[in-house]
Amino acid sequence: xxxxxxxxxxxxxxxxxxxxxxxxxxxxxxxxxxxxxxxxxxxxxxxxxxxxxxxxxxxxxxxxxxxxxxxxxxxxxxxxxxxxxxxxxxxxxxxxxxxxxxxxxxxxxxxxxxxxxxxxxxxxxxxxxxxxxxxxxxxxxxxxxxxxxxxxxxxxxxxxxxxxxxxxxxxxxxxxxxxxxxxxxxxxxxxxxxxxxxxxxxxxxxxxxxxxxxxxxxxxxxxxxxxxxxxxxxxxxxxxxxxxxxxxxxxxxxxxxxxxxxxxxxxxxxxxxxxxxxxxxxxxxxxxxxxxxxxxxxxxxxxxxxxxxxxxxxxxxxxxxxxxxxxxxxxxxxxxxxxxxxxxxxxxxxxxxxxxxxxxxxxxxxxxxxxxxxxxxxxxxxxxxxxxxxxxxxxxxxxxxxxxxxxxxxxxxxxxxxxxxxxxxxxxxx
Amino acid sequence: xxxxxxxxxxxxxxxxxxxxxxxxxxxxxxxxxxxxxxxxxxxxxxxxxxxxxxxxxxxxxxxxxxxxxxxxxxxxxxxxxxxxxxxxxxxxxxxxxxxxxxxxxxxxxxxxxxxxxxxxxxxxxxxxxxxxxxxxxxxxxxxxxxxxxxxxxxxxxxxxxxxxxxxxxxxxxxxxxxxxxxxxxxxxxxxxxxxxxxxxxxxxxxxxxxxxxxxxxxxxxxxxxxxxxxxxxxxxxxxxxxxxxxxxxxxxxxxxxxxxxxxxxxxxxxxxxxxxxxxxxxx
Numbered sequence: 001x002x003x004x005x006x007x008x009x010x011x012x013x014x015x016x017x018x019x020x021x022x023x024x025x026x027x028x029x030x031x032x033x034x035x036x037x038x039x040x041x042x043x044x045x046x047x048x049x050x051x052x053x054x055x056x057x058x059x060x061x062x063x064x065x066x067x068x069x070x071x072x073x074x075x076x077x078x079x080x081x082x083x084x085x086x087x088x089x090x091x092x093x094x095x096x097x098x099x100x101x102x103x104x105x106x107x108x109x110x111x112x113x114x115x116x117x118x119x120x121x122x123x124x125x126x127x128x129x130x131x132x133x134x135x136x137x138x139x140x141x142x143x144x145x146x147x148x149x150x151x152x153x154x155x156x157x158x159x160x161x162x163x164x165x166x167x168x169x170x171x172x173x174x175x176x177x178x179x180x181x182x183x184x185x186x187x188x189x190x191x192x193x194x195x196x197x198x199x200x201x202x203x204x205x206x207x208x209x210x211x212x213x214x215x216x217x218x219x220x221x222x223x224x225x226x227x228x229x230x231x232x233x234x235x236x237x238x239x240x241x242x243x244x245x246x247x248x249x250x251x252x253x254x255x256x257x258x259x260x261x262x263x264x265x266x267x268x269x270x271x272x273x274x275x276x277x278x279x280x281x282x283x284x285x286x287x288x289x290x291x292x293x294x295x296x297x298x299x300x301x302x303x304x305x306x307x308x309x310x311x312x313x314x315x316x317x318x319x320x321x322x323x324x325x326x327x328x329x330x331x332x333x334x335x336x337x338x339x340x341x342x343x344x345x346x347x348x349x350x351x352x353x354x355x356x357x358x359x360x361x362x363x364x365x366x367x368x369x370x371x372x373x374x375x376x377x378x379x380x381x382x383x384x385x386x387x388x389x390x391x392x393x394x395x396x397x398x399x400x401x402x403x404x405x406x407x408x409x410x411x412x413x414x415x416x417x418x419x420x421x422x423x424x425x426x427x428x429x430x
Numbered sequence: 431x432x433x434x435x436x437x438x439x440x441x442x443x444x445x446x447x448x449x450x451x452x453x454x455x456x457x458x459x460x461x462x463x464x465x466x467x468x469x470x471x472x473x474x475x476x477x478x479x480x481x482x483x484x485x486x487x488x489x490x491x492x493x494x495x496x497x498x499x500x501x502x503x504x505x506x507x508x509x510x511x512x513x514x515x516x517x518x519x520x521x522x523x524x525x526x527x528x529x530x531x532x533x534x535x536x537x538x539x540x541x542x543x544x545x546x547x548x549x550x551x552x553x554x555x556x557x558x559x560x561x562x563x564x565x566x567x568x569x570x571x572x573x574x575x576x577x578x579x580x581x582x583x584x585x586x587x588x589x590x591x592x593x594x595x596x597x598x599x600x601x602x603x604x605x606x607x608x609x610x611x612x613x614x615x616x617x618x619x620x621x622x623x624x625x626x627x628x629x630x631x632x633x634x635x636x637x638x639x640x641x642x643x644x645x646x647x648x649x650x651x652x653x654x655x656x657x658x659x660x661x662x663x664x665x666x667x668x669x670x671x672x673x674x675x676x677x678x679x680x681x682x683x684x685x686x687x688x689x690x691x692x693x694x695x696x697x698x699x700x701x702x703x704x705x706x707x708x709x710x711x712x713x
Binding site: 017083084085086087088089090091092093094095096097098099100101102104106107110111113115116120123124127128129130132133 | 442443444445446447448449463465466468469473476477480545547548549550551552553554707708710711
């Protein structure tokens with residue numbers, strides 16, 4: 001698998017819907033009415049602020065045989081992502097490269113016509129899904145048998161019950177044989193028995209080394225069928241990995257690590273070491289939070305975003321010298337980044353603090369980290385020698401947002417460094 | 431198929447990225463989907479013949495009745511010239527291509543909006559929707575041609591040699607219909623006003639085209655210029671090929687129409703390509 005290039009490489013896909021663009025249509029008069037407004041804005045009809053990013057920097061790679069589940073709340077961008085990958089709608093930015101034949105199944109029975117018979121619809125629908133006529137003919141009997149509507153094959157579909165229509169439609173879709181299958185929520189159709197049959201079929205499909213991207217609200221199906229899952233939140237990829245963990249995070253059972261703000265008891269649980277050296281505590285920490293540029297708590301970041309870490313604490317008795325240490329650790333506890341409140345200029349030396357409450361904040365600049373899952377460790381140190389260490393307070397998920405890919409694996413640090421290329425000598429092309 | 435990757439049965443690589451403004455249509459892709467085009471045409475034809483009570487008879491009856499009316503009004507009472515063939519035959523030979531165009535205006539203009547699911551739920555080359563609707567009309571044309579043959583036999587008209595060029599004029603007709611409806615179908619996605627103006631447009635266009643009358647009613651100097659209406663060249667060219675009727679300035683008229691059609695077609699393809707990427711978001 002490793003030597004083979006990934007079958008899907010998505011890099012920084014963003015999709016903006018202009019507000020109003022999703023309205024059914026515009027009448028000419030609306031356009032004419034909009035002209036004066038556009039003129040007032042200096043001729044620019046489009047404005048970045050008018051837009052809604054349905055997808056915001058989605059990058060991932062998919063290898064052959066992987067079954068990827070896409071989960072997230074309504075409006076998180078799952079269906080939009082699937083539509084971009086199926087080429088139904090174009091991304092605003094970014095790109096995706098797909099190797100192999102793609103079959104997308106966003107709806108069962110697309111193009112079914114009520115006047116046509118079951119047989120005719122099988123051919124029509126198959127062609128719409130991208131099957132060759134010969135391919136449909138070859139699998140026709142299988143399709144019909146799976147659907148269980150043999151007796152009504154030459155009856156117009158309008159005389160079918162809705163259940164029969166769905167069964168026939170799904171059967172056609174289930175016999176699609178692309179290398180990459182994109183499926184949206186189609187398992188939520190038909191009666192319970194048929195649903196079981198569909199799930200079984202999906203399992204078959206995945207066992208045959210087909211690559212599948214699967215959008216579902218059926219979390220049990222995601223756990224069951226997928227080898228990997230991506231969790232989307234407001235157009236952003238917030239988790240990519242084990243399906244169980246993705247589902248846990250989605251339903252909010254992800255535990256403390258998924259949470260970006262810790263206080264009280266949950267913060268207390270993260271204490272790794274506390275040294276008081278015999279005296280009463282000089283201070284206590286009340287809250288540690290990871291925030292985005294807008295000050296909102298989050299633990300998932302794109303590498304082009306600033307990561308802000310805020311530490312709240314209460315000083316009980318005067319502390320002559322106080323400092324805070326922040327360490328980000330990667331796998332095997334290796335320290336990837338460390339910053340201490342005294343690292344900077346001399347003026348920032350150890351603080352002498354009077355009793356009161358304080359908040360210290362540090363920002364890890366954008367454009368420094370690569371693709372990294374890092375643990376945040378915080379130490380508060382008061383001279384003389386009172387220390388509290390917090391370990392793995394928050395797990396940070398950083399996604400590289402630059403142009404390069406991850407074909408050679410991921411790196412913790414991936415700053416955007418200036419590259420320069422010069423010609424040393426030129427050889428004429430033969 | 432790349433030789434260095436035997437593991438893949440299909441080494442097709444699709445790159446999805448924001449579209450460039452001006453790009454040629456992906457001919458390879460259209461070719462790969464050619465069977466779908468066939469199925470779309472087949473469906474349109476099948477449904478049209480299935481849903482109506484007298485089925486295929488409509489295809490013959492409509493131009494026949496229209497031809498009868500035009501013959502009586504313009505030929506009998508109006509006493510207009512018909513260029514050496516019976517007025518009814520001249521009119522029918524014009525109506526045959528005209529109805530393909532008129533049906534294209536109606537069905538092809540609505541094709542994208544009508545087949546929303548094919549645009550928003552699955553990927554198919556969108557170009558096939560208006561194209562398929564136009565081609566479905568060609569089937570009607572072929573059926574209607576049988577009647578033309580009968581009509582000519584009845585009047586003892588022997589087709590001239592240039593009847594061999596009739597297929598070329600059919601192609602010209604399709605190109606014109608596609609050229610016009612690519613614009614209209616794409617515009618209709620954004621502005622539904624378009625489909626409401628079509629009935630009026632069709633009517634006005636019919637009278638601006640020498641279908642119910644011959645260009646012989648115009649002064650000499652105008653007969654070539656009427657080719658600015660691409661359907662004029664299509665209709666008169668088709669008539670010339672099957673009936674041998676000559677208007678004196680046919681070459682000018684047909685070439686002018688051909689030029690207009692090519693401009694409409696090339697521009698239409700480009701316009702369609704440019705806006706089709708937002709179809710799914712707008713429709």
